[in-house]
Amino acid sequence: MRPSAQFRSAQEILETLVSSEMSLKVLINWGRQNRFAGSKDRRKIRDIVYYCLRNKRYLLHRWSNKESKGDGRNLVLSFLYDHYHNDHLTDFNIFFGSRDFDLQLLSDTERNILSNKSLKREAIREDPVKYSYPDFLDKSLKRSLGKDFSKIMELFLKRASVFIRANKIKISTKDLTSKLKAEGFEIEPQIKNRDALKVLNASNKLKLSKHFSEGLFEFQDLGSQQVVNNIVVKEGMSILDFCAGGGGKSLALASHFSNNIELYAYDLNSSRLKPFKIRAKRACAKIKFLDDRMLFGKSFDAVIVDAPCSGSGTWRRDPFTKWNLTLSEINKLTEIQYSILNQVASYVNKSGLIFYITCSLLDEENGEVISRFLKNNNDYCLEREQFISPLEGGDGFFLSILKKNK
Numbered sequence: 001m002r003p004s005a006q007f008r009s010a011q012e013i014l015e016t017l018v019s020s021e022m023s024l025k026v027l028i029n030w031g032r033q034n035r036f037a038g039s040k041d042r043r044k045i046r047d048i049v050y051y052c053l054r055n056k057r058y059l060l061h062r063w064s065n066k067e068s069k070g071d072g073r074n075l076v077l078s079f080l081y082d083h084y085h086n087d088h089l090t091d092f093n094i095f096f097g098s099r100d101f102d103l104q105l106l107s108d109t110e111r112n113i114l115s116n117k118s119l120k121r122e123a124i125r126e127d128p129v130k131y132s133y134p135d136f137l138d139k140s141l142k143r144s145l146g147k148d149f150s151k152i153m154e155l156f157l158k159r160a161s162v163f164i165r166a167n168k169i170k171i172s173t174k175d176l177t178s179k180l181k182a183e184g185f186e187i188e189p190q191i192k193n194r195d196a197l198k199v200l201n202a203s204n205k206l207k208l209s210k211h212f213s214e215g216l217f218e219f220q221d222l223g224s225q226q227v228v229n230n231i232v233v234k235e236g237m238s239i240l241d242f243c244a245g246g247g248g249k250s251l252a253l254a255s256h257f258s259n260n261i262e263l264y265a266y267d268l269n270s271s272r273l274k275p276f277k278i279r280a281k282r283a284c285a286k287i288k289f290l291d292d293r294m295l296f297g298k299s300f301d302a303v304i305v306d307a308p309c310s311g312s313g314t315w316r317r318d319p320f321t322k323w324n325l326t327l328s329e330i331n332k333l334t335e336i337q338y339s340i341l342n343q344v345a346s347y348v349n350k351s352g353l354i355f356y357i358t359c360s361l362l363d364e365e366n367g368e369v370i371s372r373f374l375k376n377n378n379d380y381c382l383e384r385e386q387f388i389s390p391l392e393g394g395d396g397f398f399l400s401i402l403k404k405n406k
């Protein structure tokens with residue numbers, strides 16, 4: 001596809017996303033309906049769409065109260081202008097054309113709006129516009145992130161890096177690195193996290209590598225790996241992953257302990273465990289899956305609660321969630337988080353631990369839920385709390401470790 005057609009496609013996808021359904025399904029459906037588009041075109045279109053969603057408010061800001069031919073067009077025009085207009089190597093005109101499937105030529109009004117310097121990011125005063133997030137989260141984000149607010153929000157406008165985790169049940173991180181490098185992948189070790197590797201090129205081809213189907217590694221964000229490194233348990237302990245979902249945390253634990261750990265997995269929505277079971281088989285991870293009947297009456301030395309949350313720590317990777325979030329949704333989530341904690345409290349052995357995890361930046365879902373739980377459960381005390389900042393390279397995570405006294 002020519003650039004003008006790629007940008008026209010991105011415009012149409014964004015139009016649907018902004019005006020009717022903010023969901024990954026829109027991109028998937030576009031792919032199904034436009035099979036002529038090759039994999040490179042799809043990747044390019046996806047990158048444009050994701051960038052525009054991450055930066056939506058800022059990119060649309062210059063168009064307010066001015067001539068508008070729709071949000072989809074405004075988003076891609078702002079994107080193009082910011083990326084290529086001053087790039088002397090690219091002829092700006094290649095992005096436009098007059099055929100039906102081209103991005104339509106710029107009007108004079110559009111050209112004037114785009115070149116207005118006072119509308120550039122540096123000149124914007126309102127943080128929710130500059131850093132593109134909903135107004136209602138302004139106070140909460142500032143309160144939760146403190147002095148790192150601007151740095152984190154700025155980082156969240158850019159694309160996330162791709163990380164994998166060596167599966168120590170099958171291979172060492174060093175040997176995996178050599179194997180992947182021999183296949184042409186550029187791999188960067190992570191000093192603070194021995195099992196994590198950053199993939200610098202061709203990450204889309206990694207899933208096709210035989211090393212992936214052989215279970216030598218898994219895709220897992222750095223922040224998610226870091227949070228698991230802080231789950232301090234010992235060999236021989238029984239551990240329940242209560243919100244197991246796709247199994248990211250359990251698989252990392254099984255790998256870390258080379259299966260020398262008694263690991264159980266449960267999820268309220270048992271269908272969410274299906275991909276986990278496939279991943280566990282591929283990794284040769286020893287995990288016992290429990291249903292409600294099997295869980296009844298059992299107790300464990302540690303329970304991991306990777307709670308359903310706003311996902312605000314993963315906005316770079318999933319910018320759709322940023323625009324779907326509402327205040328009432330956050331309130332609903334905090335009630336669910338609190339009720340899950342109360343539920344698991346009875347599954348913990350004496351002197352046992354609860355590891356409460358979210359991938360949220362917001363204090364409402366993190367420290368506040370823990371404070372409320374501790375206030376009403378005096379048999380528990382706080383051992384340690386940790387925020388894994390996106391400034392460390394991965395998604396943002398919160399971890400609170402609670403100990404049962406009685």
Ligand SMILES: C[S@@+](CC[C@H](N)C(=O)[O-])C[C@H]1O[C@@H](n2cnc3c(N)ncnc32)[C@H](O)[C@@H]1O
Pocket residue numbers: 242243244245246247248249250266267268269272306307308309336340
């Ligand atoms: C953040 S996801 C878990 C991600 C997973 N641990 C991972 O690392 O891939 C939260 C999970 O909690 C589950 N869940 C929601 N409400 C629950 C409840 N009341 N009890 C148990 N699981 C619940 C959801 O089905 C979802 O799979």
